Amino acid sequence: MALSRTRDRDAEFRAFFAAEADRLRRFALFLTGDDDIAKDLAQEAMVRVYRSWSSIQNQDPGPYARRTVVNLVRSQHRRSLLRRRYEKPRREGGDPIARIEEWDRLAQALKTLPSIRRAVVVLKYYEDMKEADIARVLDRPLGSVKSDLHRALAKLRPLLEDSDRKPGGVA
Amino acid sequence: MTFDDDLRQAFRRADGVIPRRDLDWDATISRARRERAARLVAGVVVGAALLAGVAFATQTMLSNRPEPLPPAGETSEAPSSAPASPTPSAGLLEPPPEVDSGSCSAAREARPVDAQEELPEQVQHMRANIIFAAWNCDYDELEKYTGLTHGEEFTYSFGEDGNPSAYWKRLEAADPGEDVTAALVTALAMDFKKEKIDLEPGAGPETLYIWPRASSSMPTEADWQEVVEAGLHSQREVDQMREYGHYLGYRIGILPNGDWIYYVAGD
Numbered sequence: 057m058a059l060s061r062t063r064d065r066d067a068e069f070r071a072f073f074a075a076e077a078d079r080l081r082r083f084a085l086f087l088t089g090d091d092d093i094a095k096d097l098a099q100e101a102m103v104r105v106y107r108s109w110s111s112i113q114n115q116d117p118g119p120y121a122r123r124t125v126v127n128l129v130r131s132q133h134r135r136s137l138l139r140r141r142y143e144k145p146r147r148e149g150g151d152p153i154a155r156i157e158e159w160d161r162l163a164q165a166l167k168t169l170p171s172i173r174r175a176v177v178v179l180k181y182y183e184d185m186k187e188a189d190i191a192r193v194l195d196r197p198l199g200s201v202k203s204d205l206h207r208a209l210a211k212l213r214p215l216l217e218d219s220d221r222k223p224g225g226v227a
Numbered sequence: 228m229t230f231d232d233d234l235r236q237a238f239r240r241a242d243g244v245i246p247r248r249d250l251d252w253d254a255t256i257s258r259a260r261r262e263r264a265a266r267l268v269a270g271v272v273v274g275a276a277l278l279a280g281v282a283f284a285t286q287t288m289l290s291n292r293p294e295p296l297p298p299a300g301e302t303s304e305a306p307s308s309a310p311a312s313p314t315p316s317a318g319l320l321e322p323p324p325e326v327d328s329g330s331c332s333a334a335r336e337a338r339p340v341d342a343q344e345e346l347p348e349q350v351q352h353m354r355a356n357i358i359f360a361a362w363n364c365d366y367d368e369l370e371k372y373t374g375l376t377h378g379e380e381f382t383y384s385f386g387e388d389g390n391p392s393a394y395w396k397r398l399e400a401a402d403p404g405e406d407v408t409a410a411l412v413t414a415l416a417m418d419f420k421k422e423k424i425d426l427e428p429g430a431g432p433e434t435l436y437i438w439p440r441a442s443s444s445m446p447t448e449a450d451w452q453e454v455v456e457a458g459l460h461s462q463r464e465v466d467q468m469r470e471y472g473h474y475l476g477y478r479i480g481i482l483p484n485g486d487w488i489y490y491v492a493g494d
Contacts, residue, residue, distance in 0.1 A: 066256070066421040078249040082242060099250050099258075115283035127280065131380040162241045180233075213230055216237060 071105050078103060078120055086178045087129045087171065100127045114211055121194045122183070123154045126175045126194060165215040173208040176201055295407050318342050320355055322362045331364035332406030340416040348434050348484030354415055357479075357487060361408040367394035369408075372487050382489040391490075411490060412475040413459050414438045420450075435480050435488075441465075442478035 080101060084094035105117050112120045166174050172194070176188040179185045179193060187205065191198040322337035340358060343351060353372065360368035368391040373381035383391040398405040417439040423432035436441060439459065440450040451469060455462050460476045468475050477492045 057299070069256075069259075070252070072254060073250070073255065077252075077255075078247055081248065081250060082245055086241075086243060091245075094249065097250060099255050100257050102250065103259040103262060106256070106264050110411045128378065131382065157235075158244050159241045162237050177234075178238075181234045182242065184235075209230065209234075212234070216234065217230065 063149065065106075065109050072105070076118060076121060079208045080125060081177060083122060083182065084125050084129065086163075086166060086182055087174055089167055097125055097128045099119065100128055119189070122179070123193050123195065126171070129175070130171050132141060161216065165212050168211060168215065169208050173211075174184075176204040176213045177212070181199055236428075241422065246298060304437070318344060320358055323359070331361070331408045331410045332410075332458045333361035333408035334364050336409045336412070337362045343419065346419065347483050350481050350483060353481050353485040353487050358412050364408065366396055369395070369411075374486060379468045380488060382491050384491060404433055407477075410459060410492075411479070413457055414477050414479055417453055417457050417459070434483050436483070439474075439476075441474040445475060 065224075077098065080093050081098040084097045085091055089093050101121050104124050105112070105121050108120070109117070110149065166177065169177065175194060175213070176190055179190045180187070187201050188198060190196075191201045194201065196204075236254075245367065246384050261478065270299065284438050318341060319339045320342050321339050335344070355371065359371055360366075360372065370390060373383070373391055381391065384394060388469045395407045415438050419438050420440040420443040421436050422437055422443055424435045425432050439454055439457070440446060441454045443450065450463055454460050454476060455465050456472075460468075464476065475493055479487070480489045481487050
């Protein structure tokens, strides 16, 4: 009986993994700007999803996985910050995606945002989530999400607006 | 077209140039199964130990454990029968009268600690709660204060993921082990420093209360000496850190709202 439950869990998780793994990695990539870190974080999130499968399988595990990635990104940022404070500087490695202009412009603009605001923007404009859903995923009051979004857009607008567009054409 | 539309399109274009890079299913599932099994085994071991009679000892220990301090602004309603309250008396935090000195290094070395009443109230409370949990060798309580179980962020190691209580227990039990709970109390008993630090890019510097002062960005000679005098690290270890250029020993950070965000050593 236990073996059959394990098989069921593995089969369900495998289907979730097949459908979501690459999307989760891309989500993490927009949050971190680094493909290797994004891959590691997405895998760690998947491990945690599996660990909690019995408690989240009846909901949509997607939001749980995304919340986990956001929390990991924030932990990872603080961890690297602590490391940086105590480490001698080292050279950054080359990232092939970083050389692609379409990606680089957006990634550089996202990096100027605090991680929680970056997450709000990526969930809204990449994941197409409604603000109420974002609030649920991030376990954050709706008012804070609205304010995060407002501030984030104010910061992103001058960085991403097409230089030859008329200001009147921008919301 | 609005900026909202522009931004959606920018994400679509960027998404289009990201190459597909599949996560490794085999590596993920084998790690996931291993970690799940480890957790289940840990649960079974704890259950068996309780059945074997450790419950009595645990109960005894718990009955001597003071109630955690309430959040700042709330009044303490610790039962009067509690043998030791974490409420500071005469500016001191007193260890509970009966600690199981065999359980962890902090219990073996429990002695009164200054309440550091000059700290903001929430920082004071968190610090006191951490110290009492360490004196009681209550790893679960310590983990609770990290906030990790509620999805908060906490750094306890640069190489580990999972739960800090298991990690700290393992370090204490290893041979030769590390007195991580004693170091936690020793470091918190030392003078603190208030620093401004960029915790989030773009969010501006935030205040952080850090222990010991040697872990600050500009430690003084006295800050380094305090580490040796408190017994947190040996003179030799401190000399090595100074040669390296930074303090790399046990260090703790608490935000003004009382969030404990790291207890870590090394690099």
